[in-house]
Amino acid sequence: MKDPNNTSEEKVTAPAFYFNRRAFIRAGILAASAVATGEIYRHLNPVAKGKVNTSMIAGIAKPEATTPGAVGFRVSEPRTSLEDITHYNNFQEFSSDKERVAPASANFQTQGWQVSVEGLVKNPRVFALDDLLKISPPEERIYRMRCVEAWSMVIPWVGFSLSKLLDLVQPLGGAKFVAFETLMDPTRMPGQRRDVLSWPYVEGLRLDEALHPLTILASGIYGRALPPQDGAPIRLVVPWKYGFKGIKSIVKIKLVAAQPRTTWSEYAPHEYGFYANVNPHVDHPRWSQATEQRIGESGQRPTLMFNGYEAQVGQLYAGLDLRKSF
Numbered sequence: 039m040k041d042p043n044n045t046s047e048e049k050v051t052a053p054a055f056y057f058n059r060r061a062f063i064r065a066g067i068l069a070a071s072a073v074a075t076g077e078i079y080r081h082l083n084p085v086a087k088g089k090v091n092t093s094m095i096a097g098i099a100k101p102e103a104t105t106p107g108a109v110g111f112r113v114s115e116p117r118t119s120l121e122d123i124t125h126y127n128n129f130q131e132f133s134s135d136k137e138r139v140a141p142a143s144a145n146f147q148t149q150g151w152q153v154s155v156e157g158l159v160k161n162p163r164v165f166a167l168d169d170l171l172k173i174s175p176p177e178e179r180i181y182r183m184r185c186v187e188a189w190s191m192v193i194p195w196v197g198f199s200l201s202k203l204l205d206l207v208q209p210l211g212g213a214k215f216v217a218f219e220t221l222m223d224p225t226r227m228p229g230q231r232r233d234v235l236s237w238p239y240v241e242g243l244r245l246d247e248a249l250h251p252l253t254i255l256a257s258g259i260y261g262r263a264l265p266p267q268d269g270a271p272i273r274l275v276v277p278w279k280y281g282f283k284g285i286k287s288i289v290k291i292k293l294v295a296a297q298p299r300t301t302w303s304e305y306a307p308h309e310y311g312f313y314a315n316v317n318p319h320v321d322h323p324r325w326s327q328a329t330e331q332r333i334g335e336s337g338q339r340p341t342l343m344f345n346g347y348e349a350q351v352g353q354l355y356a357g358l359d360l361r362k363s364f
């Protein structure tokens with residue numbers, strides 16, 4: 039099989055921290071097949087962009103330089119601009135308008151953040167954020183991100199494999215799934231005052247998915263701490279699954295025996311499954327998943343099985359009917 043994940047450093051573009059919106063991005067989005075929500079039309083009336091000035095993260099390792107066989111950690115496709123990654127967001131706790139998430143979350147305070155790791159583990163523990171981030175050195179992971187709405191990005195995350203945390207707390211034999219929870223605080227997350235979803239946002243993975251080396255806890259993008267709109271201070275990234283699995287602003291990680299509730303599968307069970315593996319052959323009931331709009335490009339790209347990570351994760355689903363377990 040052709041591996042789309044081979045890294046070639048030269049193709050990767052440099053980050054930029056100040057921007058003017060480029061008209062072609064808008065044109066590209068407007069040209070996208072109408073998976074369309076009314077949000078697309080708001081691109082005609084863009085909101086002013088801010089800059090990202092979160093702190094730089096020191097000592098970021100580039101995995102495949104040191105880890106033999108770490109294929110897939112950094113894809114070779116051009117990275118989406120920092121501007122687009124930080125001004126075209128899904129984060130319902132702040133706004134249902136992708137371009138308003140950044141301004142609506144700009145003052146989100148994360149001082150004193152804690153993450154409770156609990157449930158079926160030998161060593162349950164409440165981590166202060168700094169202690170959590172000390173578990174493993176930060177790594178650059180350049181992953182494709184495919185939203186279930188048929189748009190995609192290439193994002194240079196900073197993070198480390200969730201397995202490092204799980205190894206530390208030691209899952210017990212009965213632990214089969216990992217459940218994640220976002221902060222619940224309507225005073226800090228004003229979207230939680232509206233009933234768009236049932237709060238707090240929750241997500242889950244099978245334990246073997248959670249232990250896969252591609253699954254990361256991300257604390258940064260483009261070498262900087264995550265800005266609020268991307269899930270500060272810590273969020274999940276599972277690159278072979280639709281973006282909604284990547285739960286933001288996590289406060290709880292719980293090892294459990296049974297498949298946990300997940301926000302979107304509860305909201306619309308026929309549209310969003312528990313697995314949510316990127317799959318061009320299984321359409322959303324209201325639109326095709328065969329192609330995607332890469333933000334910043336014009337035209338459509340074919341969507342890749344498991345988002346291009348089939349060589350790395352395909353074996354996790356041997357024997358599973360991907361149409362039923364979608």
Ligand SMILES: Nc1nc2c(c(=O)[nH]1)N[C@H]1C(S)=C(S)[C@@H](COP(=O)(O)O)O[C@H]1N2
Pocket residue numbers: 123126127128129130131183184185186220239267268269280281282283284285286287
């Ligand atoms: N807590 C929380 N996490 C969330 C969401 C959300 O609304 N709330 N949206 C999800 C969806 S649908 C996507 S596509 C990604 C978007 O991540 P990004 O804005 O950093 O690109 O976050 C996911 N994580």
Ligand SMILES: [Mo]
Pocket residue numbers: 128185186187280281282
């Ligand atoms: Mo999404």
